[in-house]
Amino acid sequence: SYVLTQPPSVSVAPGQTARITCGGNNIGSKSVHWYQQKPGQAPVLVVYDDSDRPSGIPERFSGSNSGNTATLTISRVEAGDEADYYCQVWDSSSDHYVFGTGTKVTVL
């Protein structure tokens, strides 16, 4: 089965840039989506199809995908960005949806 690997944690100072990676075999050939989840809440889609943003998501959230790594970038980080972030793809070979292991972003 397809596996997506994320760093367990990322720490960043307010106003700086956070980069969260999502590693998978030839992930650059897949569409990658990113979710933000705050404690006690359902996940929220923040980036889809590698780099598109749903309406209402700030431009500070951006994504890229190439080779074996996809990246979610949060620019000008704010305290409200502190949350868990998950990447996700659809594995066409099994018709399964796959989530990454999750990354906790801490704003210092």
Place this chain on the structure above:
Amino acid sequence: EVQLVETGGGLIQPGGSLRLSCAASGFTVSSNYMSWVRQAPGKGLEWVSVIYSGGSTYYADSVKGRFTISRDNSKNTLYLQMNSLRAEDTAVYYCARASYVVYYFDYWGQGTLVTVSS
């Protein structure tokens, strides 16, 4: 406005059965791809099952043969029938609508907690 409301969670003994419901509003369940995703306490997200608009269903290996996803078009509701429950099935269960273009989850319910314990 799109809304998803899950119900049916609770405390159940190992080996027992439970049926979760997800009532949808603002769109038609049968015309969309609908999925269940779960999250064990303190753990990450795990995809459980999907039902496509054409009726095809798929399951994670961890629940295949024990869980069944279905929908009632007249009630615009998604279901998850869970049998032979195990302690490791303890989780918050979310229903979510999936895009049928690039397969992401655009709307989520608030979740319902299932606890499997004696």
